[in-house]
Amino acid sequence: MSDEVVALNRVWISYEPGIYVVEDASFTVNQREFVALVGPNGGGKTTVLKAILGLIKPEKGSIKLFGREIRNFKEWAWIGYVPQHAEKMYTNFPLSVEEFLYLKSPTHKVPREDVYKMLEFVGLKDVKYKRVSELSGGQFQRLYIAREIMASPKLLILDEPTSSIDASFKSDLYDILKEINENLRATIIMSTHDIAAISTYVNRVVCINKRVIHMDNIEELMSGKGLCELYGYHVHGLRHVH
Amino acid sequence: MPMIEPLLHPFMQRAIIAGILIAIICPLLGVFLVIKRLTMIGDTVAHIALTGLAFASLLGLLKNIYLTYLITLPGTILIFKLTKSVRLSGEQSLAIILSAFAALTSIIVSLGGKLNFEAVLFGSILFLSWDDVYLLAIMTVGISLILMIRLKSFLLFVFDEESFRLTGQKNEIYELTLSICSSLIIVASLTLMGVLLVAAMISIPVLSSMQIARSFSKTLLTSIIISELAVLIGIFGSYYTGLAPGGLIVILLILAFTSSIILGKAGLKI
Numbered sequence: 302m303s304d305e306v307v308a309l310n311r312v313w314i315s316y317e318p319g320i321y322v323v324e325d326a327s328f329t330v331n332q333r334e335f336v337a338l339v340g341p342n343g344g345g346k347t348t349v350l351k352a353i354l355g356l357i358k359p360e361k362g363s364i365k366l367f368g369r370e371i372r373n374f375k376e377w378a379w380i381g382y383v384p385q386h387a388e389k390m391y392t393n394f395p396l397s398v399e400e401f402l403y404l405k406s407p408t409h410k411v412p413r414e415d416v417y418k419m420l421e422f423v424g425l426k427d428v429k430y431k432r433v434s435e436l437s438g439g440q441f442q443r444l445y446i447a448r449e450i451m452a453s454p455k456l457l458i459l460d461e462p463t464s465s466i467d468a469s470f471k472s473d474l475y476d477i478l479k480e481i482n483e484n485l486r487a488t489i490i491m492s493t494h495d496i497a498a499i500s501t502y503v504n505r506v507v508c509i510n511k512r513v514i515h516m517d518n519i520e521e522l523m524s525g526k527g528l529c530e531l532y533g534y535h536v537h538g539l540r541h542v543h
Numbered sequence: 544m545p546m547i548e549p550l551l552h553p554f555m556q557r558a559i560i561a562g563i564l565i566a567i568i569c570p571l572l573g574v575f576l577v578i579k580r581l582t583m584i585g586d587t588v589a590h591i592a593l594t595g596l597a598f599a600s601l602l603g604l605l606k607n608i609y610l611t612y613l614i615t616l617p618g619t620i621l622i623f624k625l626t627k628s629v630r631l632s633g634e635q636s637l638a639i640i641l642s643a644f645a646a647l648t649s650i651i652v653s654l655g656g657k658l659n660f661e662a663v664l665f666g667s668i669l670f671l672s673w674d675d676v677y678l679l680a681i682m683t684v685g686i687s688l689i690l691m692i693r694l695k696s697f698l699l700f701v702f703d704e705e706s707f708r709l710t711g712q713k714n715e716i717y718e719l720t721l722s723i724c725s726s727l728i729i730v731a732s733l734t735l736m737g738v739l740l741v742a743a744m745i746s747i748p749v750l751s752s753m754q755i756a757r758s759f760s761k762t763l764l765t766s767i768i769i770s771e772l773a774v775l776i777g778i779f780g781s782y783y784t785g786l787a788p789g790g791l792i793v794i795l796l797i798l799a800f801t802s803s804i805i806l807g808k809a810g811l812k813i
Contacts, residue, residue, distance in 0.1 A: 356705055377711040384705060394578050396702065397758035404699050405706065432757055 304331045305368060306456050306488045307353055312362035314348050322348050326362075326513045330490055335482045337503040338492040344510040346492040347385055350460050353490070354382055366456075381454030383445050385461045385492075395432045398425065398444060405448045415451060422477070423447040424470070438465035446474065450481060457481065459491040463498075471495075475502045549782045558668040558735060558778050558788065561676050564683040565732045566770035569744035571690055572724055574763050577749045579701040579721070583634060584622065585742030587641040588729040591618035593738045594648045595730075596663060601656035608678070611730050618644060619726035623718050666737030666789030668781060679731045686724045697721070698759065740789035744770060747796040754800075754807035761813055769799045 307330040314323040323345040330336050338346045351357040352364060355371050366374045396404075402416050420426045423443045425436075433441060442465050449457060457478075463471050479502055481487045493499070499506055508514040549555045569585075576584050595611030604610065618640065625636040652658065662670050690697060700707045700717040708714055725745075732741050752765035777792030784791075 354705075354709060356708060375711060377709045380709060382706065382709055393753065394702070395753055395756045395758060395762050396698075400759050404695060404702070405710075430757060 305329050306332055308365040310363045312352065312359045312364060314352055314357060314359045324512050326509065328507050328513055330488060332488055333482065333486050334505060335489045335503045337499045337506045338490060338509060339496065339506055340509040346509055347460050349509060350458050350492055354458060379455040381449030381452055381457040383449055383459045383462050385464065393434050398429050398431055398433060401433050401444060402448050402451060405452050419447045419451045439467050439470060442466050443470065453485065454487055456488045461492055461494065463493065463495055549779060554668055554671065555782060557671045557673060557676050561671055561679050561735050562774035562778050563771065564679045565735065565744055566774040567767055568683040568686055568728050569732065570748040570766035570770050571687060571763065572728055573745035573749045574766065575697055575701045575721060576725065577746055580634065582746045583637045583742065584725055585729055585745035587622060587637045588615060588619050588725055589733065589738040589741045590641050591615045591644045592730045592733055593663065594644045594651065597648045597651040597656040597658055600658055601651050601654060608730065615726045615730050616723065619722045620719065623722045664737050664739045665787040666735050666740060668788055671734050675734050682727050682731050686728060689720065735788060737789040740793045743793040743796055747800055751800040751803040754803040755811055755813055757812050773799060
């Protein structure tokens, strides 16, 4: 089996006939890579992630998951997904934090100890009896991430996971992701605007603004020129110093 | 013994058994429909069923449940399809379908369809037959089994459809199952509850328990308890007062809803 976990080959995606939100995108992600998908708002990051998940069908091109064409791919349990603004998805329905964590595996039981361990891991042990609707946006985002991690995915896809998380948990989250990438051997694809964190945590970046903009390395992106090419205006990246 | 005496009448036996069954299955199904933001589906499906009843009467059939199903089942599936394909929200597609079928009923009635509107709209204990009760029993057992065996899958489907799709299960199957179950149960509950009031059994118990419950399991259990109390008190109340059972049951449900809002605001959570 090839090392490729995700392979996009000349993918074109449109929501309306003739208007493409992603044009001719090709890139691969290999096993155990931690890849950041960066680009401006409306640049197609979420669309690409949803296409990888089979939630959106490309108009042209092919997507392979674990070496198989997406239409033949059946092992969706290998994949974890944290959507953008997950915290906004839920109404006032009373689902407890614990019940939410059990949801991901509808067909088999999750040991209660695993659930408690995970809640402690993401700092939500004290709220386990609360309704999910009573959590703050950041707490819910953490809960969602916890649920996905608990399923031990081979590929974890996160769409702007830090968008509603406070600064104190942000670096904890990156540390958790780094750990599951290195120790649990999960491949991670994360879309983000957190340019500053990229150089510290990820192995590689894929830059997208409708089209994939090729950059040789993270340093090239972090240069003012690279960011300017991607975002279309002058921005400067700041690096985290540990 | 004032509580035993009504039970000696076969029509009361039928009403009580049917009521107990409806009070289990309607909230069990309703909990998923409320999360899916299809709270008004009961009302819409009941209006589709009314078209079926009117059409049956036009053909000279007093009450033909199979003909009613023949019209209600595709109509209910259409609600779910419309939500998907035309990018309408659940409530928007319900509004359109409800209006369309209400209009159809009015046309059929003007063509000569004759309905006992009081019984059809508000429900009746007297028109309930043993066949209605058997049908309701079969449906309650069958649908409860389907929903309970796949409880977590249905919950994930209504709560987080994208995550559900990533479990590899077909959302079309769950969508179809929910629409067929809604249709079957609403039509089977019509005789007792009436077209205008059956929807209340689907949504109000669930919306009431949501005010005080902290979890899905407690919401489900509380909504079934609320329904059972309302149905039993309503049927006995109807026997003694001569008032329509559907109306009494719904008034009791509204009282339960108001009480749960007050309790919820006072901080009582279970």
